[in-house]
Amino acid sequence: MNALLDIDELPHTPPTPLPDRWQENFFIVLSDRGKRAGFLIHCKRWPASGGLVARIAAFYGDVIVSRKVAEPIPNGVFAVGGLTLHPETPYRQLRLTGSFEGMRGYGPLGFIAWEDGGDVPVEIDFTLTSTLPPADFGDAFRLLDESTAGENHEGRPVYENSQVHYEQGGRCTGTMTIDGALIEVDGLFVRDHTWGTRDESSMSATGHGFWTASISEDGNVFFNATGMVINGKTRGVGVVVDKDGVHSTTDVDVTFLPADGLGKFHRTAIRIGGEVPIEVEGTSLIHLVKYLPGSGAGRYDDNALSDWQGSGLSGFGVHEFAGTLPQEQRRVLDGF
Template sequence: MTPPARVRAHEFADSDDFAHPPQDVAGWSESLLVQAFCPRSNVGFYAHTNRTAWDTALWSEVVAVYLPGDRFAVAKGFGYGPSEHQVGGSLSFEAPRPFEENVTRYRGAAQLIDGRILRDGPAPSGMHVGLDVELKQSALGAPFGVGDVRPGNFGHTHYEQHFSCTGQITLDGERIEMEGTGMRDHTWGPRDLSVMGNHFWIHGEFPDGRWLSTMYIARRGGGDALLNFHVIGDAAGMTHASLVSHDALIDAESQVFDPWRIELQAGGEIHQIRGEIVAPMPFSFVGPVEMTLGTDRTPQASHVVYESQARLSWNGQTGYGLCERTVIRPRKESIK
């Protein structure tokens, strides 16, 4: 059997690990995402920020800390960055050694909310507590691009990278030590998330250093997928894979806790990955790029998107990662 070709290098400049100057292009935006999970404490972290559709210098951020017992500490905010190469708001993304060592910080406040409330509707307004996060990330491999994402209106460049991490989350004065793994991504270019159908985007990191990324984005209304991208890798490089079969898409909110199975083929070898949800955090996509907290059922929402901490099994090993799945809603312009 011929081993699959492995990609060891990447095409990105060090400057690509920072925010890019806004472009005078219709629909142009930029987003950064970080996810992490600590198996020992059963605590997870998710942060996403993007340039807004109405002012590309203004950043819109959402943050969630996943706590045991279906509890979440959540926050949403806006802010202007101190420079065009830095995000704004309470989040910061630093790259002391681009694509090798990164640091995510959040210094602000959050609400403590039960998962049931967030799955039933938007996050209510209520009392906040202090939230301070610092996560240091060490790359588990080179970043990788996912090819041309322009046909799906997802930007013109998108890369992802897996990491191990250490740090702490201080919530309402209580410090939680974090040690685990996660992933981050960065996208820029014209972007409109409302055009896609249901999708899954699943990442996992495993004790032997392997990791995987599998992404399938259906076309709203049917037809060929907007994106069908799958890789497996480790510190030595990555291998492109093809999707053989899966049951990972969902089309109803009631399926948010459903487990899944994905079968990939790489170099003639079949890889079976199974996953289950540890904690599902619902967000909503509103407008072309904004994310809100909880389940938005208004006409402005195009999708409910579940950013779930997940447990995966692959060839006898157990790993952890992010499972992102969406349930589409009618687009605003299609509602009479």
């Protein structure tokens, strides 16, 4: 288990010498499903490539506003695109505030935050609280290292990860103003934060990825089955956090229904084995699809913000299909 420190809630100083694939990623998604309102921010900090790319989106009903931001993030301060994350009590209460201007609607191929610019104003002031400890994925990844030892694709291990990785879920409250419309938000959130050397090329070459961070309605159970389908085999981890602590396993399965792929699914079936088994089905509410070429050529994440139920629970989750665009579609998005 990695010993998470309070300062780990903030951006880290990259190591020296700098590995080419050293990255730091922040991801926060929140949703008030009753009001069909929510917010997403994803930051990929990749110093060797020259900086950071963030994708930000806010939505309410049928209105969505998003923006792509390319600017440096200072060490020790989370501030990007006019937004700031304040860990008021690390791992217990965070505040996300600020404003930005973005583009209304969806971009090419239905993607969000495909380019910088826009003139639709958005202002946010959210408080994120959790009673759960952060889900430290260190133990889970060690189990995965052991279970995939010796497997390879084109002479490389099918799984490589030397990152620190934690996730969390809980409740969110606050306000969001989109183009003058004020929305009072009372809902749920999930988030993750990773830093270290990252390589997803095996997934891009031979399969797809999945990430299913979910929080129960009462905020008392968080879980995530995440991993890759490589050479037709599922390789991943499941982490469940409840009042008794963090439980890890490599016994996971995620099915996208009716089919895998961009825009092809509206339901998810998630199974996590181990000592605290979870088996739920999710129903997609809205798809927020973002382009992530920094994770591999043509890489994208189809983030399905979802209701889910099963195992005596219900709640909110981000059920993500991570795939690779064909060359002709890459050219469309690479043009921005």
